[in-house]
Amino acid sequence: MAGDKKAYPLRISAAVLEAMQRWSDDELRSVNAQIEYVLREALRKAGRLKAGKTEPAPDSDES
Template sequence: MAEKKAYPLRISAAVLDAMQAWSEDELRSLNAQIEYVLRDALRRSGRLKSKKVDPVDDPDE
């Protein structure tokens, strides 16, 4: 399993509310949803090349 690091995140209330609703729709925790969205953006931009990053409760993968 990949090492996890804690990182404080400042985020607007509107974005946080939208992410919370999205995570509930997909039956993920808010933290898992944020990590999923970040990982997907990194993969699409070609910045995440390694498959060594473990999926986070992602039923679609």
């Protein structure tokens, strides 16, 4: 199903995480939702995401 979410541990540098936090604050998203948005856009631009999978899922993670 398209709405299914899977947990995935992510190691990320402090500087990148801080930049993502600032960006997510500006966009009124959680950091998790912002990371997913950035990944989805990169996949879409690279032609790696199947059609119909580009819609953002509701942001239920407020971390």
